[in-house]
Amino acid sequence: MKRFSLLPLAAAFLFPACEGNHGTPGKPEVALVMKSLANEFFKTMADGAEAYRKQNAESFELVSNGIRNETDLAQQVALVEQMIARGVAAIVIAPADSKALVPVLKRAQDAGIVVVNIDNRLDREVLAGSGAAIPFVGPDNREGARLVGEELAKQLKRGDQVAILEGVPTAFNAQQRRAGFEEAMQTAGAAVVAVQSASWEMEKANSVTASILTAHPDLAAILACNDSMALGAAAAVKAAGKEGQVRIVGFDNISAVQALIREGRILATADQHGGQLAVYGIEAALSILKGEAAPADKKTPVDLITQAQLP
Numbered sequence: 633m634k635r636f637s638l639l640p641l642a643a644a645f646l647f648p649a650c651e652g653n654h655g656t657p658g659k660p661e662v663a664l665v666m667k668s669l670a671n672e673f674f675k676t677m678a679d680g681a682e683a684y685r686k687q688n689a690e691s692f693e694l695v696s697n698g699i700r701n702e703t704d705l706a707q708q709v710a711l712v713e714q715m716i717a718r719g720v721a722a723i724v725i726a727p728a729d730s731k732a733l734v735p736v737l738k739r740a741q742d743a744g745i746v747v748v749n750i751d752n753r754l755d756r757e758v759l760a761g762s763g764a765a766i767p768f769v770g771p772d773n774r775e776g777a778r779l780v781g782e783e784l785a786k787q788l789k790r791g792d793q794v795a796i797l798e799g800v801p802t803a804f805n806a807q808q809r810r811a812g813f814e815e816a817m818q819t820a821g822a823a824v825v826a827v828q829s830a831s832w833e834m835e836k837a838n839s840v841t842a843s844i845l846t847a848h849p850d851l852a853a854i855l856a857c858n859d860s861m862a863l864g865a866a867a868a869v870k871a872a873g874k875e876g877q878v879r880i881v882g883f884d885n886i887s888a889v890q891a892l893i894r895e896g897r898i899l900a901t902a903d904q905h906g907g908q909l910a911v912y913g914i915e916a917a918l919s920i921l922k923g924e925a926a927p928a929d930k931k932t933p934v935d936l937i938t939q940a941q942l943p
Contacts, residue, residue, distance in 0.1 A: 659692060660693070660720075661692070661719075662721065663720040663724070664678065664724050664910050666697065666725075667727075670700070678698070681694060681696060691918065702832040702833060716743050722748065727752050730755040737749075748920075749766045750913035751805065754766060767930070769916050770909065772934060773804075773805045775934060777810070780812075780816075784816070788853060794855060797862075797865060799830075828840050832857075832860055837862075859889040860886075861882070862881065862883075862901065869897075875897060
């Protein structure tokens with residue numbers, strides 16, 4: 633899997649897309665706050681946002697942020713606080729946690745900053761309790777996971793044992809992907825014998841999968857709630873000599889997983905179009921900054937990817 637270098641923590645993973653002030657009259661600065669840039673999905677998201685900025689250079693300025701790993705909630709909160717202090721006009725955020733980021737995002741709104749939620753939906757009850765009204769722009773993760781699970785089900789027999797690698801359990805998208813996988817497996821009559829979190833991370837997924845394979849030698853499949861974990865699972869399955877016996881699916885359609893799908897080592901994934909996801913959020917933020925009403929939640933595409941869909 634391709635790795636991406638990260639700046640020292642002191643730099644707060646802040647990557648200005650252009651030099652100059654923090655927004656000029658008629659040209660607001662939009663902050664994109666993502667999760668781990670070690671995950672190819674978020675590097676793709678950042679690249680898509682930067683390409684959109686270049687196409688609309690007269691409309692807004694962009695500053696992109698990322699955290700060291702998927703569970704570094706304190707650092708993501710700190711990034712939002714930095715953006716408040718910087719005085720950006722808008723924050724477009726893929727929160728690492730659906731609840732923990734709400735208070736600081738409410739502070740951003742109270743400071744007059746437009747906030748748009750992408751990728752991982754903020755918790756509705758926590759939002760309501762805080763008094764924040766933050767639109768969500770993103771895919772139906774449950775539907776996407778169900779599509780992937782149904783594709784896997786074509787390869788399973790009733791009673792086959794399967795395991796689920798979930799992401800950070802407090803993240804709404806992790807909960808929804810797990811639910812979609814479980815629905816597909818229930819319909820197929822498969823037995824979910826293990827559900828363990830690997831926190832979205834490849835290395836952790838490798839070790840968790842190795843343990844699951846030992847505990848369940850007849851395992852037929854692993855459903856990973858993102859592609860980084862699918863890569864870790866694939867490495868563990870190969871090390872155990874169980875390629876061909878244990879099928880693997882993922883979610884995100886990163887290039888490293890596309891290579892394994894072509895090789896037949898991973899069966900399927902879901903494409904939530906990461907390169908466009910931040911763009912949808914930026915477009916929503918810019919429309920609000922122009923004085924338009926905050927948009928209703930917007931559902932974005934998610935598509936099943938198998939060998940048949942790859943060039």
